[in-house]
Amino acid sequence: MDQHSFLFQAMVYLAAAVIMVPVAKKLGLGSVLGYLLAGVVIGPALLGFIGKEGQDIMHFAEFGVVMMLFIIGLELEPELLWKLRKPIIGLGGLQVLITAVVIAGIALAFGLSWKPALALGMILSLSSTAIVLQTLNEKGLMKSSAGQSSFSVLLFQDIAVIPMLALFPLLATFKKENTAAADHGTTGWVSSLPGWGQTLVVLGSVAVIIIAGRYLVRPLFRIVAATRLRELFTATALLLVVGIAVLMTFVGLSPALGTFLAGVVLANSEYRHELESDIDPFKGLLLGLFFIAVGASIDFNLILQNPGTIIGLVLLLMLVKAVVLFVLGRIFKMGIDQNMLFAFALSQVGEFAFVLFSFSLQEGILPKRVTDIMMAVVAISMGLTPLVMLINEKFIQPFAGTKTSASEKEADAIDERNPVIIAGFGHFGNTVGRFLRAHGIGATILDIDSDRVDLLRRMGFKVYYGDASRYDLLHAAGAAHAKLIIIALEPAEKRLEMIETIKKHFPDLRMLVRAENRFDAYDLMNAGMLHVYRETVDTALRVGVDAMKFLGHRTYSAKRASRTFLKYDEQNLKKLASIRENEQYINTARELIEELEKIIQADMQDKTLSTDTGWDEDTLIADAAGGGLSVKS
Amino acid sequence: MAKILVLFAHPALEKSRVHKRMLRRIPQTENVLLNDLYETYPDLDIDIRAEQQLLLQHDIIIWQHPFYWYSAPAIIKQWIDLVLEHGWAYGTGGKALAGKLIFNAISSGGSFEAYSKNGRNRFTIKDFLLPFEQTAVLCNMNYLPPFVVPGTHRLSNDAIELYALQYEQLLVSLSHNRISPDEWAGVNYLNELVPIPQTIQS
Numbered sequence: 001m002d003q004h005s006f007l008f009q010a011m012v013y014l015a016a017a018v019i020m021v022p023v024a025k026k027l028g029l030g031s032v033l034g035y036l037l038a039g040v041v042i043g044p045a046l047l048g049f050i051g052k053e054g055q056d057i058m059h060f061a062e063f064g065v066v067m068m069l070f071i072i073g074l075e076l077e078p079e080l081l082w083k084l085r086k087p088i089i090g091l092g093g094l095q096v097l098i099t100a101v102v103i104a105g106i107a108l109a110f111g112l113s114w115k116p117a118l119a120l121g122m123i124l125s126l127s128s129t130a131i132v133l134q135t136l137n138e139k140g141l142m143k144s145s146a147g148q149s150s151f152s153v154l155l156f157q158d159i160a161v162i163p164m165l166a167l168f169p170l171l172a173t174f175k176k177e178n179t180a181a182a183d184h185g186t187t188g189w190v191s192s193l194p195g196w197g198q199t200l201v202v203l204g205s206v207a208v209i210i211i212a213g214r215y216l217v218r219p220l221f222r223i224v225a226a227t228r229l230r231e232l233f234t235a236t237a238l239l240l241v242v243g244i245a246v247l248m249t250f251v252g253l254s255p256a257l258g259t260f261l262a263g264v265v266l267a268n269s270e271y272r273h274e275l276e277s278d279i280d281p282f283k284g285l286l287l288g289l290f291f292i293a294v295g296a297s298i299d300f301n302l303i304l305q306n307p308g309t310i311i312g313l314v315l316l317l318m319l320v321k322a323v324v325l326f327v328l329g330r331i332f333k334m335g336i337d338q339n340m341l342f343a344f345a346l347s348q349v350g351e352f353a354f355v356l357f358s359f360s361l362q363e364g365i366l367p368k369r370v371t372d373i374m375m376a377v378v379a380i381s382m383g384l385t386p387l388v389m390l391i392n393e394k395f396i397q398p399f400a401g402t403k404t405s406a407s408e409k410e411a412d413a414i415d416e417r418n419p420v421i422i423a424g425f426g427h428f429g430n431t432v433g434r435f436l437r438a439h440g441i442g443a444t445i446l447d448i449d450s451d452r453v454d455l456l457r458r459m460g461f462k463v464y465y466g467d468a469s470r471y472d473l474l475h476a477a478g479a480a481h482a483k484l485i486i487i488a489l490e491p492a493e494k495r496l497e498m499i500e501t502i503k504k505h506f507p508d509l510r511m512l513v514r515a516e517n518r519f520d521a522y523d524l525m526n527a528g529m530l531h532v533y534r535e536t537v538d539t540a541l542r543v544g545v546d547a548m549k550f551l552g553h554r555t556y557s558a559k560r561a562s563r564t565f566l567k568y569d570e571q572n573l574k575k576l577a578s579i580r581e582n583e584q585y586i587n588t589a590r591e592l593i594e595e596l597e598k599i600i601q602a603d604m605q606d607k608t609l610s611t612d613t614g615w616d617e618d619t620l621i622a623d624a625a626g627g628g629l630s631v632k633s
Numbered sequence: 634m635a636k637i638l639v640l641f642a643h644p645a646l647e648k649s650r651v652h653k654r655m656l657r658r659i660p661q662t663e664n665v666l667l668n669d670l671y672e673t674y675p676d677l678d679i680d681i682r683a684e685q686q687l688l689l690q691h692d693i694i695i696w697q698h699p700f701y702w703y704s705a706p707a708i709i710k711q712w713i714d715l716v717l718e719h720g721w722a723y724g725t726g727g728k729a730l731a732g733k734l735i736f737n738a739i740s741s742g743g744s745f746e747a748y749s750k751n752g753r754n755r756f757t758i759k760d761f762l763l764p765f766e767q768t769a770v771l772c773n774m775n776y777l778p779p780f781v782v783p784g785t786h787r788l789s790n791d792a793i794e795l796y797a798l799q800y801e802q803l804l805v806s807l808s809h810n811r812i813s814p815d816e817w818a819g820v821n822y823l824n825e826l827v828p829i830p831q832t833i834q835s
Binding site: 485553554557559616620621624 | 644645646648671672673675676742762785786788
């Protein structure tokens, strides 16, 4: 490839990504589908910018998968794994196992032999981490029991990819295709060894990774970090990943497995976040490239010839997955509509399928005809996810389980019209709610965690289930008659959405809004909010008061100082919010630091922060010495 | 032995010269309890039951505070408003405090001369303390004349130290019941019952 055509290629790929990914995100389809679409557009099916060389690109881009596994390894916190061990192993393990077996059975019925059928089952049992987590996060459902269960299952699936990659070569039924990435011509040396020698080399290299990760890499990073050259750190991180990949291919193991292992070893090191943020863009770009290549390689003729088969397969697949998930949800005692959400959210096939399909093509497990059809099926199932979630939310939830209306008897609802509405009954909202209830102030609660909703109803609270930013729910909860609404739900975007709805439909309702931090507070103030409560500031000042107390300061003085500081800080916040540009969002650490600098400088300029002159006798004493008047006698 | 409860109120003790020294001289015995109100209730939300229990356990109560604007710092008023409940401290059945002794121990910026009919403040300190006296009487307590550290704006640290010694002497005498009702009824200020060196009385 000469330089001109290389640059042209790069331009085509980047342009396709830059155009299609935002479009796909706007349509609620997620970035993975955006890349796939970009590949379809520039591929032979439509524009034909890329043809044969798409395959080469794909092998190069597969390195993104290696990096992804490194990052998955880095993100595996032992404590989190231990805490979620039951749902991860129980729920996640059973989901993968049962789904794989059922799908393999269906594939057998379709006439595949058992090896490819099993491979297909394993591949299709996975769901899309990227799509599901993003969707649940956007809807503020991560903390609900469906969200937590989904997270556990996805985590198990991510880990399950490793043994799958290790297992797949054993499932090969026919000769490998010659383009395989694993054939870098380096396996020769090891394969010439006897069996026990190979095992020894493999175990040895795993030991090398673990020992080097523990005792060599850390000091190396320390030295590199001391140079304070950021790009050198990035280079070291890349060298680490590439080096392990080379070592693993050399001994004939999966590079993904090696980097995953390295990630786990480094997960507890102090450079974890640094490594993550350095590798992440490379991973993102290479994976993007990989998905583009996948999109470009989809054989559209095949699909256009069998539209019925494809649609049928998509529906069958999603149904099978959803049913298995639903049954598991029942066994794990999930509430009916949390269970529906859980089943629908995870019913698609994930982006890992593309990786495993291309891998199984190389390894000669599945024929190209099958992978072509299945890739289309997977892509469509991913594309349908937002739609399926919407259908669940709009048409199934209202009829299954937790009802949107709080009580069956409408008359009752009108009798006990509450002056306060609390949106979001998590740790923040429930503290406010309990406090008000303790003083006989009735509050209507809006919450999106249906298990919590059921519990609260049993406890006699008036609770509405659903998305609190929706007009109909607010209306049903009596927003037209309430005196004030406490907006305590997460995430921040949802709060802003809710504020817009209320401003439009219930302009007389006073809003008290929780803010996560300063920047959140700026956004809320710019949205016209007058009553903004930063959740960290009061607590932090209480710590400050106690610190002063333990250092020997008087409690009352410390308390007063903290109240003065709070008032000053709130004023300062208003001032900074007003001079802030509307669309300016704090993204980088640098901007965060600049903001902090501004705040601290303002602190230093304000000399009135620590003086209560009313109790100061200096001027009186001076007056007395000079014989002047003194009132405070 | 009489048990003494010192109800101390100073919103900014770190700035005080007089009360810091007086506190240091309060006898550290089981018969004297220092109740530092601003330290205990920085939010001014006084624990009424706890305060009433303390009152029941002691025979002599002292409001110790600087003399702000001819009265006490805010928390003393808050304490009186909340703790001296009707039906407990006064009114029908309100006999819980009957017979106890109570008085103010204060520091004032102005001297005794400034607090006289012809002085700048036109009334005596005793006059200004009338609301406290009547509060005590309504609660069936015996209100003693105040102990005063006067003219603090012109006092040297050494002079303040002597007043603090005098305060200590007063507390020791009171706790040993060495001051008879006749004695305290006959003076304007408790200072007069505990002599201090002539030099600082001028």
